[in-house]
Amino acid sequence: MRLLTHNMLSSNIKGVANGFPLRIEVEKVVEKQVELSADFLRNLFPKIEWKALVDAARTMGYAELAEEVDSSMLDSNEFLNKFHHALLELHLEEGALVCPETGRRFPVNKGIPNMLLHEDEV
Amino acid sequence: MKLKQLEGLLGDLQQFSNPKAENSFGDVSNKVVADLGCGCGTLGAAAALLGAEQVIGIDIDSHSLEIASLNAEDLELDINFIQSDIKNLGWRGQIVDTVVMNPPFGTQKKGADMDFLFVALKIASQAVYSLHKTSTRDHIKRVALRAFNASSAEVLCELRFDVPQLYKFHKKKEVDIAVDLWRFVPKDNQGKERKDI
Structure with missing residues (x-):
């Protein structure tokens, strides 16, 4: 599961007012290189909940993202x-x-988060 | 990628989708595309082959997702998967540009395809491609425009589906039904209407 996916998912349990961001429990992180597309990232940037990404990345062992950002930084490689x-x-x-x-856990196995709710959570 | 090659790679694609239409709207290439109720991942794979930058396949069934992962691996495609019931999907924001889906037609559970359409129009910022029975065309259009936040709802083409007898509740051996391929545009994004007009 990429942090892109984490940035969209939210807990939808009945009675939960703010299910975002989901906290991450790490058992295993893998890194897979993919080609960078600057245009794609620039389009995406305004839609990303930045603090959630920074915290999630840190939990996954990557602490290089700045907490304070603005769109001018998109010119920097x-x-x-x-x-x-x-x-x-x-x-x-x-x-x-x-x-x-x-505190309900949604397990992630083989990279796929299981967001299925129990009957009494719907 | 030539369309012929794409058809070769995805045997069933032609009846599910219309790559030419998707290309001409600019809704897939370099976009974030979600496939709701992805099953074995055919539509999501098609989106990836058509140049989607990120594809997210969502399905309720873990076995389907396993097959979808293997299919993606076979085609050397990089697809994200989430296991969730579409009608209970917990979602934030408008990161997804385009939804492509072949929802359950609601023959067994009435309105199942409308649950999918409601969610699709909530999470997509640019367009929703979806298949619905031709017999429900007027209903789909009315609900999409009045209740589901669509600014436009357009049938791109009519297809015929051979539905083999897959489930116990399928009473006949094989049924041929008329299906519409729709393109919906969510209301908040009128600035991104089709480019070819």
Whole structure:
């Protein structure tokens, strides 16, 4: 599971007011190199919840993202490389996503988060 | 990629999708594409082959997702998967540009395809491609425009589906049904209407 996916997923358990961001429990992280597309990252940047990405990357062992950012940084190759790496190259292979309000764990196996709810959570 | 090659790679693609239409709207190439109810991953794989930058396949069934992962691996495609019930999907933001989907037609559970359409129009920022039974065309259009936040709903083409007898609730051996391929545009994004007009 990429942090791009983490940036979109939220806990949808009945009664939870703010299920985002899900906390990450790490068992295994893998890195897979993919080609960087600067245009793609520039388009995506305004839609990313930045703090959630910074915290998630740190949990996954990557602490290179600045906390304070603005769109002018998208001209910097160094920034784009770090953004790209955190968002698209780090994968949570095994572990869990945890609801920030209830502590309910959603397991991640073979890189696929299982967000299925129990009957009493719908 | 030539369309002929694409058809060769994905035997069933032609009846599911219309790559020419998707290309002409600019909804897939270099975009984030989500395949809701991806099953074995055919539409998501098609999107990846057509140049989507990131593809996310979502399905309720772990066995389908396993097959979808293997299919993606075979085609050397890099696809993200999530296991979730579409109608309970917990989602934030508008990162997804385009949704492509072949939802359950709701023959067994009435309105199942409308649950999918509702979610699709919520998460897509640019366009939703979806298949629905031709017999429900007026209903789909009305609900999409009035209740589901679509600014446009357009049938791109009509297809015929051979539905083999797959499930116990399928009473006949094989049924041939008429299906519409739709393109919906979510309302917040009128600035991104089709480019070829």
